[in-house]
Amino acid sequence: MTASSCCEVRNLVKAFDRTNVLSNVNLTMLSGTFTVLVGASGCGKSTLLRTVSGLESPTSGSIWMGGRDVTALPPKDRDIAMVFQSYALYPHLSVRENLAFGLRLRRTMDAEINIRIAEASAMLGLAELLDRLPRQLSGGQRQRVAMGRAIVRRPHMFLFDEPLSNLDAALRAEVRVDIRKLHDRMGGTTLYVTHDQVEAMTLADTLCLLRGGTIEQIGPPLALFDQPVSRYVAEFLGSPKINCLDGLVVHSPSGSHIAIGKNTLAIPNRYGQLVEQAVTVGLRPHHLVPASFDAPQFGTILVTFYEALGFESYVHGTLEGADDTTVVMRIDPGHRIARGESLAVGIRAEHPLLFDPKTGRSLDARP
Amino acid sequence: MKPWLIAFLTFAVAIGLVASDCKTAPKNHIVLWHAYRGAEEQALLELTARYEAQTGTTVEVLAVPFLAYASKLSSAIEREQGPDLFIDAHERLGSYRDDGLLARADDAFPKSDIPRYDTIASAVARDEDGTAWGVPFALKGVALIVNTNLVKDVPDSIEALVKQRYDRIYPLAYEAESAYVHAPWLHAFGGTMLGPDDSYGFVGEPARRSVAFARRLVSSGAVPAGADGALVKQLFESGKAAAIIGGPGVVSELPLSVPYRVVPLPPLHEASLRPEPFLTVELLFLAQRSATRPEVSAFARFLASDDSAKTRVRAQVVANSSTWRNTDAIAPHLRAFHEAALASRPMSTRVAMRATWEPVEQAIRAVLRAQSDDAAAIDAALAESARRFESAKPRxxxxxxxxxxxxxxxxxxxxxxxxxxxxxxxxxxxxxxxxxxxxxxxxxxxxxxxxxxxxxxxxxxxxxxxxxxxxxxxxxxxxxxxxxxxxxxxxxxxxSFYRTLLVTVGWTLINVACHVTIGLCLAVLLSRPLLRAKGIYRTLLIIPWAVPSYVTALAYKGMFHQQFGAVNALLRNFGAQPVSWFSQFSTAFAANVATNVWLGFPFMMVVMLGALTNVPKDVLEAADIDGATPWQRFRHVTFPLLLPQLAPAVVLGAVWTFNMFNVVFLVSGGEPDNQTDIxxxxxxxxxxxxxxxxxxxxxxxxxxxxxxxxxxxxxxxxxxxxx
Incomplete structure (x- = not known):
């Protein structure tokens, strides 16, 4: 445990009815950092958060906060605040009383309570709403009250349990930014659970991707995006999803390449040790471009679907000569492509991602 | 056709069908109502079958439960649906006649038949003008029933009887607080329950001496205090009472193992007159609508005939005097009850008689339960009862x-x-x-x-x-x-209305407060996710609700009995003095409350269990995170969220409790002196x-x-x- 770590999870196991929901999780959150837990449904991310909060107690392992073991402590003694997915506002109390609730329980002076409420409501734009009941608020307003309730407490640690999933898309993008700004301003440590990879990528200092109760990969968001340890991580992050093509590494006098059906893809020589090995090639949609001088033709795509989003477009099609594998590519919006057209594609990537087709682990040989 | 028209016509046809059911009785068909059970009913059915065989008349015999008898009878006769002939007590003759329910019975009971019946019975069947309104049928009264194992020779006075001492056995047991069984003492001292011109009779020297006498019986420990009919019977059956005062009904249900003898009540040593019990003469009444049907009179004559009496005397004390001339074949206890009946006083047929029971019993209770033998206290109790009788009179x-x-x-x-x-x-x-x-x-x-x-x-x-x-x-x-x-x-x-209102409001507030508190506590306990065998507890806790309230009320009344109740038995185990629960307001009220709380908490519990599932789990978790202790969480989050569902339940519960007749009427019965009445x-x-x-x-x-x-x-x- 380092001096700057705010919270540490050690060898955590949580089982419900003998099924391990979390197995042997280790996680260190440094003070002032924003850690995002992301993963598919049922991966254990919410359970991990609730165990950190103290709402669930672990089957084994321990949780440390600020240098002391808090595993056996109830939530109220952990100096944390939490924002729930459903906001969990007290329906019978006004916004003001919702904000004051935790402070009153801790016997904070009235003057101090008023100062903190004023501060939080200014920060979140709640000033006009203070005397309303939760049922008189919109979803976004409730969300802000829930955050306000966490802020006024000035805890060492903020926990967010999918706080944006009940908001509409536009609002979600807006509040996402607000949350990050708030974090930077408050200087607390934040643990944030989401299943939305955009939220995960944009908010996190440290991104922790959970899979089946264990940490699949942890690190800065771009590290996970660019150097995924497995095909799972690569597929989880990025939208549209990464294209995975089955191929075979072949050596020829002109250098190493990967044969994907009839198509070939040149790869750096350092993959030489993979000769004759079957691999899964991961190509992100933006790695595929219309063939040009910079990007010589790699294959031909028969367009089956075209999505124009305005600022960019996606082409869905099948790669000819490779068992008609489905691929998605990103192109600039200026192109006009119709269904049924054939499109020569090249590749603009420093390196493709290579995975072991059996284990799904990365074959990236770079240091 | 319009739908509303169809609906209306359907309804009209239904009403018509119901109305047409009120048909006139066919000829040669007679409907007979009675409230007999057991051997008495058997004898009646046997006679009916014999009559049907002899005459070809069909007779429909209907046994109506005793408690509902009078009300069913008058409502049925008023709707022209009732019996042609019915058997009932003579003291109801006055009100039946005044209500126009009866036909004259001069055909069934001509003047020439008067000598055929016991004088007492003939007298009560006719009014002052000599008009017959019923046919004498059977005599019902009480006598002394002694256990012959314990009492070899019946003493010649009540005082001598109660002077006998046994180990843990009462020399005499009777319903000491019942005016009906107290009446013999009153009569012995020269009093009456209802004086001339419907005046209140339980006043003056006879009343004073009779209650003082009863008080001595109870306070000397010879007679159990506050026993009801069931307890008296139970004491006798179990050999814990050497003698009891009871009617033929008690005897017919005695087990064979108890050897008994029936004798008329012995005299009181200190009184100048005989202790005459009340006598009820059962009469055959002819319903008004059968006035013009000679076959009904003929059937009544047959049932009351000396010949039929030979069959009936197997089970009841018949009113036919000739039957008793040769008593060899008659059961000894019926002979004794007949003897006792002849020495009894027919109950008054005046309507005002009914209004005497309550004040008389209040006076008796007040004296028997008083702490001291103070003569002034007796006078006060009698004065209060007279005042009550007067104040209850119609204005x-x-x-x-x-x-x-x-x-x-x-x-x-x-x-x-x-x-x-x-x-x-x-x-x-x-x-x-x-x-x-x-x-x-x-x-x-x-x-x-x-x-x-x-x-x-x-x-x-x-x-x-x-x-x-x-x-x-x-x-x-x-x-x-x-x-x-x-x-x-x-x-x-x-x-007074205001005092009763005050009691009622207090009763409602205390009960509802207990219902909510207990219901809420149990609901919270039952809703704990980790509780095992939840279903069993829940079922057990709902049982008080599922049992009919009068059953519970009667059970609680028994439990609060001063001498034999479970509550006092428990108190005795802890070395406490037994409490006379119904002799003072506070304890009687507490007994009522205990009963009603038992009856009422499951409803609140069920409502709260439902309401608790509506409290969002994450809001409770938010309170945990905000730093609430379990109690604070309940006080500030759970409880306020239950309120919307609690409030209507409280209103409903308050209305039910405000009108909770069963408990008050059956447990304390308003005791002491109607103070706990709502x-x-x-x-x-x-x-x-x-x-x-x-x-x-x-x-x-x-x-x-x-x-x-x-x-x-x-x-x-x-x-x-x-x-």
Missing amino acids: ATSASPARGLTALAATLFVIAIIAYRNTKPRFWSGLRASAGAYAYVMHAAIAVFLLVVLPLAAGAVTSFFSGSRNHMTYAGIGNYVDILTARGGPLLGYG LVSEAYRWAFTRHAQYGYAAAYAVLIFGILWLTSRFSRRWQREGA
Whole structure:
């Protein structure tokens, strides 16, 4: 445990009815950092958060906060605040009383309570709403009250349990930014659970991707995006999803390449040790471009679907000569492509991602 | 055809079918009602079968439960549906005759037959003019039943009987607090329950001496205190009472293992007259509608004949004097009951007799349960009982209808204004637009009207009349004035409306508070996710609710018995003095509350269990995170969230408790001295024990309705403002 770590999870196991929901999780959150837990449904991310909060107690392992073991402590003694997915506002109390609730329980002076409420409501734009009941608020307003309730407490640690999933898309993008700004301003440590990879990528200092109760990969968001340890991580992050093509590494006098059906893809020589090995090639949609001088033709795509989003477009099609594998590519919006057209594609990537087709682990040989 | 027309026609046809059921009786078919059981019923059926075989007449015999007998009878006869012939006690003759339910029985009981029956029985079947209204049938009274293992020779006086000492055995057991069984003592000292001109008889020297005598019996420990009929019988059967005072019904149900003998009540040493018990003569009555049917009279003559008496005497004390000339073949106990009957005093047939029981029993209870033998206390109790009798008498209030009609019109006007003010802007056009829909709910509307609105209106109308059942006169708002001015007595005096209201409100508040507290605690315990065998606890806790309330009430009454109740047995185990639960207000009230809390908490528990599942789990978790202790979480989050569902349940529970007749009537029975009565049980007493003053009772009911209506309106407003 380092001096700057705010919270540490050690060898955590949580089982419900003998099924391990979390197995042997280790996680260190440094003070002032924003850690995002992301993963598919049922991966254990919410359970991990609730165990950190103290709402669930672990089957084994321990949780440390600020240098002391808090595993056996109830939530109220952990100096944390939490924002729930459903906001969990007290329906019978006004916004003001919702904000004051935790402070009153801790016997904070009235003057101090008023100062903190004023501060939080200014920060979140709640000033006009203070005397309303939760049922008189919109979803976004409730969300802000829930955050306000966490802020006024000035805890060492903020926990967010999918706080944006009940908001509409536009609002979600807006509040996402607000949350990050708030974090930077408050200087607390934040643990944030989401299943939305955009939220995960944009908010996190440290991104922790959970899979089946264990940490699949942890690190800065771009590290996970660019150097995924497995095909799972690569597929989880990025939208549209990464294209995975089955191929075979072949050596020829002109250098190493990967044969994907009839198509070939040149790869750096350092993959030489993979000769004759079957691999899964991961190509992100933006790695595929219309063939040009910079990007010589790699294959031909028969367009089956075209999505124009305005600022960019996606082409869905099948790669000819490779068992008609489905691929998605990103192109600039200026192109006009119709269904049924054939499109020569090249590749603009420093390196493709290579995975072991059996284990799904990365074959990236770079240091 | 319009749907509403179809609905209306269907309804009309249904009514027609029901109405056509009131058919006239076919010739040669006689309907006979009785309340007999066991051997008496067997004998009656045997005779009926014999008569059918002899004459070809068909007889329909219907056994009606004793408790419902009188009310079923009068309502059935009034609707022309009842029996042609029925067997009932002679003391009801007066009211039946005044109600016009009876036909003269001169054909069935001609003057020439008078010598055929016991003199007593012949006398009560005829009125002062000599008109016969019934045919003497059987005699019912009490006598002394002794256990011959314990009492070899019956002593020659009651004093001698109770002087005998046994180990843990009462020398004598009887219902000491029942006026019916106390009557022999009163008669022995020269008193009567009802004096001439319907005056109250339980006054003066005879009454004083009789209660003093009874008090000595109880305070010397010779007679158990506060025993009811079932307990007396049980004591005798188990050999814990050497002698009891009881009727033939007790004897017929005794197990074979108890050797007994029946003798007339021995005299009182210190009294000059014989202790005559009350005698009831069962008469065969002919219903009014059978007046013109000679075959009914013929059947009555047959049943009462000396020949039939030979069959009936196997099971009852027949009224035929010839039967008793040769008694060899008759069971010894029936012989003794007959002997006792001849030495008994027929109960008065006056309607006012019914109003004497309550004050007399109050006086007896007050004396038997008093702490000291103070003569002044006895006088006070007697004076109080006389006052009660007088104050319960119907008032001769009469008012010009104009005043009442004005009041009625004013009330209707106020209601109309309230209704108008509460009408939404487009109420009438909305009503017209949905007229078609009303056709579909017409049947329910009609049912509600017939079953709810009509009785309510009838009750309200009744409240404007005063006097007893058969002599109701229009009194305008006289009943209300009487009630609200406490009949001229002190406003908070015993038995006044305000005092009863106070008791009722206290009763309601305490009960509902206990219901909510216990229900809530149990609901919270039961909703704990980690509790094992939850289903079993839940079922067990709902059981008090599932048991009919009168069963529970009777069980609790038994448990609070001073000598034999489970509660006092428990207290004794802890070394505490046994409590006489029903002799003072506080303990009697507590016993009522205990019973009603037992009955009422499951409802609140179930409501709260439902409400608890509606409290969002994450809100509770938010409170945990915010730093709440479990108690703070309950106090500040769970409880406020339960309130919306708790409030209507509390209103409902309050209304039920306010009107909880069963518990009050069956557990404390208003004891001591009606102090624990609540408004409904008080209303009941006005209707059924105090001169049958239906109008006065109806006024009580209207007042109760008004109080509850206002309360629920205000509580609803309060709720809306709170929300």
